[in-house]
Amino acid sequence: MLVSYNWLKEYVDLTGVTPEDLENKITNAGIEVEHLSFVGEGITKVVVGYVESKKPHPEADKLNLCQVSLGDEVVQIVCGAPNVDAGQYVPVAKVGARLPGGVKIKRAKLRGEVSNGMICSLSELGVDPKFVPKEFADGIYVFKDEVVVGEDALPYLNLNDYILELDILPNSAHCLNMIGVAHEVAAILDREVKYPNVDLQEEAASVLSKLDVKITSGAEKVVPYYGARIITDIKIAPSPAWMQNRLIAAGIRPINNIVDISNYVMIEYGQPLHTFDYDTFNSDQVDVRLANKEEKITTLDGVERTLLPSDIVITNTQKAVAIAGVMGGSDTEVTSNTKTILLESALFDARSIRRTATRLNLRTDASSRYEKGLDYNRVTAASNRAASLIAEIAGGNVLSGFAECGQRVIEPEIINMPWKVINDKLGTTLTSEEIRDILVRLGFDAKIENEWMHVLVPTRRPDVSIPEDLVEEVGRIYGYDHLPATLPEGTTSKAELTPYQKLRRKLRRYFEGKGLYETVTYSLTTNEKAKQLTIDESTLNDAVKLKMPMSEEHETLRMSLVPGLIDVAEYHINRQMPNLAIYEIGKVFKAQGSQDQLPNEAEHISGLITGHVHDKSWNRAPETVDFFYVKGVLEGLFDLMGVSNSISYRPAKRPDLHPGRTATIHLNDECVGYIGQLHPNVQNDHDLNETYVFEISLAHLRDQDQSEITYHSLPRFPSITRDIALVVDQSVFADHIKQSIQEAGGKLLSDVTIFDVYEGEHIEEGKKSIAFSITYLDPERTLTDEEVSRAHDRVLASVKEKFDAVLRS
Incomplete structure (x- = not known):
């Protein structure tokens, strides 16, 4: 909800309360202000100008020379806007002015003619083009209300306003309108709320007397109330500037006076309204019913939509002319030819509107308010307010009476x-x-x-x-800050992190020390992404789908963290950030039993690295990430957890990973994760370069955590190192040989390191050579050659027996 500070002052006295004060007070009262912004940020020296004359530029067909009065002087400005003309009052950026985006206006020459400033459009003054009124979409802004030449233009354009962006949660839906926010602010400041003055003058109701409203049997449960009135002799025109400015501040584009008034009252009262062209409605009967199966309607956005029997429609007894609470139909749209309108003010069931809007992917300002529930006792007040404004602004005659059906008053x-x-x-x-x-x-x-x-x-x-x-x-x-800080009576516990919290903190320190940045991605994703890159591929049928998702992009609970990291990488690389190292600690989900049961949750840790580990410098070449770099990051993690000796890697083939650069990670023979390069097809789909990912079940690591810090003194006695090169079959894993060496070496074996792998000349086909450096050490005494030789012989015998390994000559 966007709240205009200037507009809010119409309902509550804000004397002595700055926008910054108001932001803090509202947030402290439990409704978060996500952002406070000054609308005219960065704008200086923009004043009201008067175009005294206009003539064509002698050297350019599309430019005009305008003599513009700025109050204390008359300057020449070269302007190319198609709608500029003599006699207009316009916003002018003087020489030296600054506009949004850091633009500075200077004295310039255009095709030989001097231009001392710029006549501005709303877009040039920072207004989002999608909110600019259609009449000014392709040209400069022209003041229609009374203005004073030479004065600051920002107040006339409401660019001296502050906008508070409120995060409205479901339990604070009463603040989805200006009057609701006013009540909140008035309570915080201990001040009164001033309601709008509604002066409704009604005419004789010769037409209205024939109007009949009916809620068809079967729709009563989802349509508590429907009311309508008729307003004749309206004149369609642009809304006054003050209304346009307030709608723009609320994030709504002005259309025409009738549509703008219904939107204005919706923002003001929180009650959505709809206006039908009464002549094209072509009936004096309004029938509110449930849609027929496969019934079709073309909505105001020009899209033909197919309805279900659960959707509510407004009809003229012949056909549907609006999807209730969501969007009207194009057949009864208010146009420049409209003379008489039917004004709707109704109540619809929140769940029904939510289902329809979600299924049609058609979320509107009206549906978002119906979904959260409305004040029954405000439905006619909003209609009266809109009718009085239509009479005032559009010259309409409001026919007396109100055709209605259902209950619009409830007891508090x-x-x-x-x-x-x-x-x-x-x-x-x-x-x-x-x-x-x-x-x-x-x-x-x-x-x-x-x-x-x-x-x-x-x-x-x-x-x-x-x-x-x-x-x-x-x-x-x-005030939460006024509540006393106390501990529960009788407590003797001390505040400390749980073992699990300590583990998460340790993991964060480790990965950030390795240069990875933490990310937080959505737990909800598409059904397709939810099943990608899971650790256990046998659980793909256990995906948990929401019964009422907000959108197709957020309909299924994730089963892996990696797809979210891929989206993050794609986003950054599209913004010229090719080197990326990120990780996430988060939950994944899978179904258990029936869909009515809560899903199983598991904590995973996942990472993605792409691009250069180190960029090029004067003293080194760039280093590109590869499989072994990422594997090294994980080995450091396993060392930190004290489980290195229980970890093994096994080559694997997975559909979304590179067939030759992928391995599953096993802890005591149980698969707990994977590491690998994304499949080239996946990389191409996301415009990624060579990218490596990993994912590990954190629960398994937590259960095996042996990371208590131990200290060892430096050895007082020398170690002995023996290097061996073993020729084995290509199918033999080096890690398996290493484990065998560690087991056979006994307590004297201190360390085993692989320092070379070779295939090619002088090696039999189908074989490979793996070289190990083996260190023997006894921390209590000096080893003899005989002791080392006995241990070394056991090592050679073990690898010969298990892998048919032969010493390379």
């Missing part, structure tokens, strides 16, 4: 509770009067009778229904 919720419970829960010592005062500031009708409190909850707050909700309301308005 009453909560009875001991008022001292609030102090017990919050740890405060508030008096009953102080508690009552806070609730009254929130718009609740609260009465105290001895130890009990009786609270009448306004219908605009459906999120408040139980005593615990009142505790939360009092706590956040009183």
Whole structure:
């Protein structure tokens, strides 16, 4: 929800409260302000100018020479906008002015003619092009309201405004409108809310008397109420500048006065409205029903949509003319020829609207409000406000009466509770009067009778229904920072990290020390990506799909972290960041039993490295990541965890990984992860260069964690090193030979290192040579040659027996 600071001042006195103060106060009261921005950021020296004359540029067909008055002087400005003309009041950036993006306006010559400034469009003043009114989309902005030449143009354009972007959660839907935010701010500041002044003048209802509204049997459960009124003799035109400015601030593009008024009232009251062209509606009967199977309608965006019997439609008894609560149909759209409109103000079931909007992938400002629930008692107030504005701005005649069907008034919720419970829960010592005062500031009708409190909850707050909700309301308005910091009585525990928290912190330190950056990706993904690159490929049928996903991109719980890292890599590489090393510690999911059971969760750690490990420098060549670099990162991890001797790697073939550069990782013969290069086809699909990934089950590492720090003194006695080169079959794994050497060497064997692998000339076909450096050491005494020879002979005998290894001559 985008909240204009200037607009908010219409409802609440903000004297002495800066936008920054308001941001902090709203956030501290429990509704996060994600961002505070000044609309005219970076704009200076833009004033109101008056175009005194215009003539063609002598050397350019598409340019004009304009003499523009700036109040204290008249300057010549060369302008190429097609809509510039004499007699206009326009925003002018003077010489020396600055515009968004760091643009500085200088005195210039265009085709030999001097230009002292620039006549500006809204886009040049920082307004997002998608919000610019159509009449100014391809040209400069022209003031239509009364302005003063030479004055700062920003206030006239509402560019002196601050926008607070609120993160509206489902339990704070009452703040999805300006009046709701005003109530919140008024409670925080202990000030009054000023409602809009609605002066509705109605005419005789000769046409309205014939209008009939019906909710067809079967739709009553999802359509509690539907109301409509008729307004005649309207004149379609652009909205006044003040309304356009406020809609733009709210992130809505102005269209025309009728459409803009319905959007304006929706933002103001939170009640979505819809206007039909009454002549093309072509009926005096409104029938609200469930759609027929395979029924079709072309919506306002020009797309033909196929409906299901669970969708609600508005009809003229002959055909559907709108998808209720989501979007109207193109057949009854308000156009420049519209003279009479039918104004809808209705209530629809939140779940039904959510299902329809999600299935059609058609989320609108209206559907987002219906989905979260509306205030029943505000539905006619919003219609009256819109009707009065249409009469005022569009010259319409509002016919008296209201055709309606269903229930639009509900009784407020009453909560009875001991008022001292609030102090017990919050740890405060508030008096009953102080508690009552806070609730009254929130718009609740609260009465105290001895130890009990009786609270009448306004219908605009459906999120408040139980005593615990009142505790939360009092706590956040009183101020969380004012609550005393106490420990539970009788506690003797001390605060410390759990073993699992310590493990995660240790892993983060390790990977960040290796140059990897931590990422956090979505747990929800597409059904296809959810099944890619899993550790256990036998669980692909255990994917968990949401019953009501927000979109196809977020419909299935992930079973691997790697696809999310691939998307992160693609995003960065598309922005000229080819060298990337990232990791993530997060949960993956798989189904257990029926779909109604909660899924199994498992913690995994995953990484992706691509590009250069080191860029080129004056003293070294660039080093490109390869399989063994990534394997080295993991070996350092296993050393840190104390499980290196239990880890082995086995070549593997997986559909999304390179067939010759992939291995599964085994801990005590159990597969706990994999490492490999992405398959070239996958790399091409994501525009990636050579990219390596890994994923490991963290639960298995945690169970085997042997990472207690131990210290060893430097050896006082010398070690003895023997190097051997063994010729074995190409199918033999070097790691298996290494393990055999470690077992056979006994307690005297200190270290084994592979330092060479060779295939080719002087080696029999089908064979390879693997060279090992073996170190023998006794920390308590000096070894004799005989002792080392006996241990070494055991090593050679073991590799001969197990692998038919022959010493290379």
